[in-house]
Amino acid sequence: MSEFDVLAQVVEITHSKEAIQSKIDKVINYLKDKLDLNGIHLLLFKEDENMFLINYSSNNELVNQHKWIPPDDPALFDAVTAKRNVFIDDLRPGADFDSELIDHASGCNAMFALPICNSDSFIGVMLGEKHGELTKLDEKLLSLISIEITGMIYNESNTIKLKEKIHELSTSFSISKLFIKNDKLDDLCNKMVEHISTLLYSNTVMLELFAQGTGTTVQKYVFNKDKVYDLDGALIQGIIDETKRRCRPTYIKDASTDARCSGSDPDFRSALFAPVEYNSDVIGIIALFDKEANLFVTKKHFSEDDFNILISMTNQLANFVENLLMTKERESIIKEKEDKASELKILYDVSKAMMTTMKLDDLLQKILTAVTISGGLGFNRAGLFLINHRMNTLQGMLCIGPDTGEEADAIWTELKKEEKTLLQWITPDLSSGSRKRSQFDEKVKSIRIPLDEEENAMIRAIDQKKAVMVTNGSYLSNKAISLDSTSYAVVPLISKDKVIGVIVVDNSITKQPITSDDLSFLTLFSNQAGLAIENSTLYSNLKKTLSELKDTHSKLLHSEKLAALGEMAAGVAHEIKNPLMAIGGFARRLDKRFAEDSPDKTYINIIIKEVSRLEKILNEILNFSKEERENNFALNDINKIINETLIMFDNEMLENNITTETNLNYDLPMVLCNYQQVKQAVINLVNNSCQAMPRSGKLSVTTRKSLVRNKDSVVIEISDTGGGVNNEVLHNIFNPFFTTKDGGTGLGLAITHRFIANHSGSIEVDNKPGLGVTFIINLPVKMDEEE
Amino acid sequence: MSLRVLVVDDEENIRLLYKEELTEEGYDVVLAESGYEALDIVKEQGVDLVVLDIKMPKIDGIETLRLLKDESRDLPVILCSAYGQYKQDFCTWASDAYIVKTADLTELKATIKNIIKEKNI
Ligand SMILES: Nc1ncnc2c1ncn2[C@@H]1O[C@H](COP(=O)(O)OP(=O)(O)OP(=O)(O)O)[C@@H](O)[C@H]1O
Ligand SMILES: [Mg+2]
Ligand SMILES: [Mg+2]
Numbered sequence: 001m002s003e004f005d006v007l008a009q010v011v012e013i014t015h016s017k018e019a020i021q022s023k024i025d026k027v028i029n030y031l032k033d034k035l036d037l038n039g040i041h042l043l044l045f046k047e048d049e050n051m052f053l054i055n056y057s058s059n060n061e062l063v064n065q066h067k068w069i070p071p072d073d074p075a076l077f078d079a080v081t082a083k084r085n086v087f088i089d090d091l092r093p094g095a096d097f098d099s100e101l102i103d104h105a106s107g108c109n110a111m112f113a114l115p116i117c118n119s120d121s122f123i124g125v126m127l128g129e130k131h132g133e134l135t136k137l138d139e140k141l142l143s144l145i146s147i148e149i150t151g152m153i154y155n156e157s158n159t160i161k162l163k164e165k166i167h168e169l170s171t172s173f174s175i176s177k178l179f180i181k182n183d184k185l186d187d188l189c190n191k192m193v194e195h196i197s198t199l200l201y202s203n204t205v206m207l208e209l210f211a212q213g214t215g216t217t218v219q220k221y222v223f224n225k226d227k228v229y230d231l232d233g234a235l236i237q238g239i240i241d242e243t244k245r246r247c248r249p250t251y252i253k254d255a256s257t258d259a260r261c262s263g264s265d266p267d268f269r270s271a272l273f274a275p276v277e278y279n280s281d282v283i284g285i286i287a288l289f290d291k292e293a294n295l296f297v298t299k300k301h302f303s304e305d306d307f308n309i310l311i312s313m314t315n316q317l318a319n320f321v322e323n324l325l326m327t328k329e330r331e332s333i334i335k336e337k338e339d340k341a342s343e344l345k346i347l348y349d350v351s352k353a354m355m356t357t358m359k360l361d362d363l364l365q366k367i368l369t370a371v372t373i374s375g376g377l378g379f380n381r382a383g384l385f386l387i388n389h390r391m392n393t394l395q396g397m398l399c400i401g402p403d404t405g406e407e408a409d410a411i412w413t414e415l416k417k418e419e420k421t422l423l424q425w426i427t428p429d430l431s432s433g434s435r436k437r438s439q440f441d442e443k444v445k446s447i448r449i450p451l452d453e454e455e456n457a458m459i460r461a462i463d464q465k466k467a468v469m470v471t472n473g474s475y476l477s478n479k480a481i482s483l484d485s486t487s488y489a490v491v492p493l494i495s496k497d498k499v500i501g502v503i504v505v506d507n508s509i510t511k512q513p514i515t516s517d518d519l520s521f522l523t524l525f526s527n528q529a530g531l532a533i534e535n536s537t538l539y540s541n542l543k544k545t546l547s548e549l550k551d552t553h554s555k556l557l558h559s560e561k562l563a564a565l566g567e568m569a570a571g572v573a574h575e576i577k578n579p580l581m582a583i584g585g586f587a588r589r590l591d592k593r594f595a596e597d598s599p600d601k602t603y604i605n606i607i608i609k610e611v612s613r614l615e616k617i618l619n620e621i622l623n624f625s626k627e628e629r630e631n632n633f634a635l636n637d638i639n640k641i642i643n644e645t646l647i648m649f650d651n652e653m654l655e656n657n658i659t660t661e662t663n664l665n666y667d668l669p670m671v672l673c674n675y676q677q678v679k680q681a682v683i684n685l686v687n688n689s690c691q692a693m694p695r696s697g698k699l700s701v702t703t704r705k706s707l708v709r710n711k712d713s714v715v716i717e718i719s720d721t722g723g724g725v726n727n728e729v730l731h732n733i734f735n736p737f738f739t740t741k742d743g744g745t746g747l748g749l750a751i752t753h754r755f756i757a758n759h760s761g762s763i764e765v766d767n768k769p770g771l772g773v774t775f776i777i778n779l780p781v782k783m784d785e786e787e
Numbered sequence: 788m789s790l791r792v793l794v795v796d797d798e799e800n801i802r803l804l805y806k807e808e809l810t811e812e813g814y815d816v817v818l819a820e821s822g823y824e825a826l827d828i829v830k831e832q833g834v835d836l837v838v839l840d841i842k843m844p845k846i847d848g849i850e851t852l853r854l855l856k857d858e859s860r861d862l863p864v865i866l867c868s869a870y871g872q873y874k875q876d877f878c879t880w881a882s883d884a885y886i887v888k889t890a891d892l893t894e895l896k897a898t899i900k901n902i903i904k905e906k907n908i
Contacts, residue, residue, distance in 0.1 A: 574842060577869035577888060582800035584890020589807060611890050618869075619887070731850065 003141045006034050010145050014152040024056045032058045038108050040128035048301045075099035079113035079125050086113040087139050110134045114146035193223035200306045204289040235264040244282045249274040251307050270301040274314040360536045367529045368400040379505040383444045386501035396447035399440045461490040462499045467523050489514050491526040495534035573618040584611030635670040645682045657696035664703045669781050677755040684748040685718045685775045692722025712781040719774040724767045789815045795825040796840040808892050822851030841868035863902045
């Protein structure tokens, strides 16, 4: 086998994917075989010990013995000092030098010592011995192999370093994350010590926090991997104190030799102490003890790098603590402002409750509850007065508050028990009267103060539009709640720049003075209350208008029903008329058969006369409603009629989800017509459309001018999307009594038709089955003379 | 040959009354108790004039009127109803006359005569 083959084999081994230890083992044993060596060893230099260790050897015993070789061992020759390959053929151990590394008994005569190193660092030495000769080729081969091994080990160490870097990065990343994620110091510190231990391969990490100012320990966080150190011992505590005092990190590389540890027999080998600084005050110390060993580090010493990482870590911690403390500070600032905030909250709660209360009585009750309840503004008593413009007086509306101290105690302890929030207090309907009305309430309700009364605090508050505080019983004519107290305050209730009333408060029971803060808060509150009262008034006006409208609506419907009743009577009359006609008709026939002087003829004539009388009466009934409505012609605005009609149906259309589209021509001429009839005609059509669209739809109403048969006319179009009329019954829809509805009388369209006919108008139907129907009314502006 | 008058009314007594009175006037009176029956008679036998009641079950007089006019545009039809309102309403549109029913048939008889004269039947 050629040297080349040996080299190739070695390269193959070193480049295989095996673990470095087994690769080195394999190379060593391979070389021993191939070069017929007596022994071969790889010694690695341990920086921290400044010694060589036999890490690999063809003689396993040497490895197991964990032998340390000093760098000046004679067997290493220049390999260490000059970083030079050494080959010796005339070896005379014991004579020339003495070394544990060389097996004297074996009687070797050749050896080699090859440094494993590059220009800037020294890793170790490969050492071997042989019986016989090392050829020049062997030497060359070994030199190459040593380079290969150097490369392999460097690669490995680089990989390890890279891994460490990655580890470091990822750990410091997770530590940074800790800072971001945690707002609890405890959590953070506990995790932090653990992470630092992982990051720096440290056996133990301790974080001690001190109280600011006093410097006493508040909290200690410790993470231990396996060995437990005497952290409270004098030595460590001494170093901590020293670090704290100097406010500078302490780096004990080797405790056994460090002066700071001398005489105290340290139980750790290496340690780092870094102060956590905040505002040039040491608020904590991080201490690390003993590094774990790896391939290149045997003794548990921290390096400079470790030291630097730790320092940056403490800076982060300091920042975090700073943030935390600032948050605390902020919190305390917030706490200071909490009163303000709770005022805002009260305002918010109350205005929410107020804005959802539309009944004035309830609203006033809520307002005064908010003013007097302890979770609210907290006055003992409060009264509310509103201006009555009609009477030109200020009128007492409501007063809340106990009459006597005992009552107050009872109420307040009761309130405490219930533990309701302000909102709960003011939200339920308080108008139920479950609470006892106070005497003052009675009194206040009877108060009427002329708006021009002088020397009255309430009137003054109204006139000046601002709060008035009474502290010494001036404004004696005050008739409100302060009959027995000389100290009270009045704030105006303002809505849209107008004073609508006042709130009067006092602390008659507790006798607490009303502060200017109280007053400005009350003013703020009263503005809200003013708005709410205005709202509620508007609402009740709206409701009134609405109910009036509803009234008119139902009256109109009623008049339609009356008309319907008339039609019913007509129907009945009709039914009577037929038999009556038969009776009368045949009576007449009989009459012809009797002789002029026959006494029976008299009877027949009686029948004939009575029948005609009945017929006349019935005809009158049948024509009654018509005649009644034919009067009352006047000039009317058709658009107004349409708008009024649509308003009547507002609610129904809202409920049925019907949208309306009006397209009214406001240049329409006034139409000479019977207002009620035209309106009723439109109502009937809109009513039908609404009934045709029970779930949703669109109603369109259009008015326009038109010329029909050379006469100025107004056209009303009422269109719906209610599916229209079945074509088979279309011709019937104007017939009285024709209906397809349960409970329909079938008179709507008949009436409409007749009313329009009364105006010499016409009504047409544009029916689109499945879609909807359009009714088109044509009304002449003026009726023809002869009609 | 006497003119053929078709009387349409749902009430038997009324039909009988019409029949006697109009026969007396010299007409050949045919009776129908419903619109459909009237239509059949007009189609099958042919008539000169129709006296038509409005309020009838099944199909009413106005609908019958429409069908009759569809069948024979020139056939004179006199609408009769106890219900006066129809007079101002839409019922007159296609009929030749509208008469409010009453025990005294003088008006009806006069109207028939008028129409016959006008239409030159
Ligand atoms: N806009 C419409 N869409 C669909 N069908 C309609 C519409 N208007 C009227 N109709 C049909 O015409 C019929 C007669 O309508 P009319 O208004 O005369 O009587 P009614 O609505 O049934 O009863 P009421 O006497 O209560 O008005 C209705 O039953 C319905 O079948
Ligand atoms: Mg209707
Ligand atoms: Mg009838």
